[in-house]
Amino acid sequence: MCIISFLHVFFFPLYDMSTTRGNLRTYMDFEQSLCMNNIRKRKTWKHGRCPRYGIVTIMQGGRLGNQMWEYASVWALARRTGLEPYVPQCIRVKLDQLFEQLTVPTFEEIGHCPVEINYFVKSLEAWNYTNQSIILPKYSIQIDLVLTWVQDIVQEFTINKKLLKKSQQVLHLAIKDFQMKNYTFVGVHVRRTDYIGYLKRKHNTQPAEPIFYKTAMKIFEKKYQNVVFIVVSDDPLWCWKKFGYKSNVYVASKQQKNSPALDLAILASCNHSVYDYGTFGEWGAILAGGETIYYNLSHHSSARIGQLMKNWQTIEEYQRNHI
Template sequence: MILALAKSYHFQALLPEKDMMKFSRLFQNADGHVGILDVRQVNSRGWKNYTADELMLEQESCDKGPLYYHLKRQLVIDGSCLPVDRSHPNVFIPKLNIKIYAIERHRKFIRKTLKFSDYLQEQAERVLNNLRKSADTVFVGVHVRRGDYIKFRNEKYGDDLLNATFYLQAMDWYRENYPGSIFLVASDDMSWCSDNLMQDPPGIYLKDVHLVGGKSSELDLAILSNCNHSIVDYGTFSFWAAYLAGGEAIVSGDHKGPTRTAAGWLGWYKGVPSRSGIPLI
């Protein structure tokens, strides 16, 4: 997200040192595109706090393109052209959520730039190659978020976590549309996946489903992103796994979150498609 905003408006992308360390562990060329933010400078002259939408609105207000009109509806403004305020050459966005309308315009740049570290890429490729049946094997990454999300989903959205039916029906859709698909499952609760996603119906083991996650979140993301297609649930981790993978993606149609918001922009399926085109879930 920060790369997309910096690319759009000619800023230098910066991250606090702790976040930059995480970013560098993931991506091999991080230092060439993102610098380290000294948070002690943020309150000095030349800095201004924004939300991502406020920054985009200021920069887009005189352009009157599609993004401007989307932001206008979001923020309820009078429609006047706002001169870009250059008194604050440095911009601080304290909380940066995914804004798919900012990211998508730079999709090629982002996917080209965010290359996993050599170690993560080698480990991810090893997992896929060990399971690959032929050069045409189709891999489908399956991300299952549970753990701390049980309480979070209930408190923020008033709903429960997805049950096994969503994932199993999504797998069936890929089996029908991409025969011979192999499903790679990563989660913060691999025990739940072992108990719920390896048999369908109970007692019939699924030989095309493999539990590959759990060693580290960084490796999980690399494995999922190296797949051809995706089955994902709600959060930002799921979004980035599917976004970097490309291909088709099935997300929950009933659960609010970054993946469902992005689905309309990216052509992802909101729910498992049926033969009639109406989602099963």
């Protein structure tokens, strides 16, 4: 956890509060400084009590998967320290479109309260007393803390009924031509497009070859009956060319592009998962529960998740355990 936090601080440095310290008078100003873009100013703010001690918050960074980790990191760090958790409106507004019972508030109720920037530290390791606040850098992933309460965070990320209904429609569409019963749905996440360049720059590696996904599919087909693979990808055409020959493979977004929210709901609705890399696929597998076969990529957050989650295995680990 410390290594991952350090890397994020190193590559994505904390916003330099000193340059705007004179302008950050209230938490309303402070919330704006945490967001990548200007957020909509509220016409009215609820005037609740001001924090008695410190708070935990985070800067916005990345897209849906990253922002789920940012939210979860604040949630877990607050549980660990007893500090009050808050996430900026720019994170909550996106997550509220997916989830129906998020408990970490925005700064709405304390927007009028004065903020003391001098009392903020950047990590749990630097936190020494309850009057100190913690502001995590963007892209922070507090894996060890979050997964300590994995079932609770899964409950926190309860997908709303509208998206769940749409995801179930996709699953039913995938089996409409079959006559079998008691299907086992395996969500397959295939990340390509922009991530191919990222893998080369950050990990000096190439994207997963089709053999990875095919081998993982064979593992699930051997273990379960009536397996149907639901492929979610940012490159559905590539997936159709590589796996479309299999009668039990359904490529979502092949004809009409789904929203990221619906794709996540689809992955979460499956029984098991095949996952390559990226925070989006991580959350799809975590929310699905069940077994996960993941791509063996060193120094990636998935490697640490695989160490902590007993139901996560690489293909190599699975083969060693089933000789």
